[in-house]
Amino acid sequence: ETGVTQTPRHLVMGMTNKKSLKCEQHLGHNAMYWYKQSAKKPLELMFVYNFKEQTENNSVPSRFSPECPNSSHLFLHLHTLQPEDSALYLCASSLQTLAGGTPRGELFFGEGSRLTVL
């Protein structure tokens, strides 16, 4: 069993559909992230959750809606997406200190959900 599990691995949706991506981590971490990976572009940080609270929203369009019900689970709800949103969406987790002290910067990634928007 991998430390960070993402489902589904592949998703094809129309622009009017509503779907969700799921991420689960089994590492006892307290921070979770969504990244977008597009060809020939740096990984784009989308959202960060610390202890279930969203601490970062990197100017992501509202058609992407994250949800973090607990420190082990993270969702990305998708609605009315555009074809340019087609990409690999990666979930990651890390261990952060309670005091928000020096982050180690080490992230543990899932295998990603490959999204195609028609």
Added chain:
Amino acid sequence: GNSVTQMEGPVTLSEEAFLTINCTYTATGYPSLFWYVQYPGEGLQLLLKATKADDKGSNKGFEATYRKETTSFHLEKGSVQVSDSAVYFCALSERGYQKVTFGTGTKLQVIP
């Protein structure tokens, strides 16, 4: 803002060749530096890291030295194997911040 610049790929090498993947960075403070690797069909995984100037990170035969004077963190391996074929990402993280800034990735293909 912070940024990471990597050499464009793909880089194609024969087995047992020497590998260098260049990485330079721009940061306002004193970041930690990382190399992540992504094998086909998998997520990224940490390969090595260095947290201060002149530190050398190493793992699985790969090495990178934190060079503050040239703001570089080049990845090297003396003898690559076919199993090293993957995409390699250089990244940085500044102390006190949770954002990890990644480069665009460099694809390495090793042929027998």
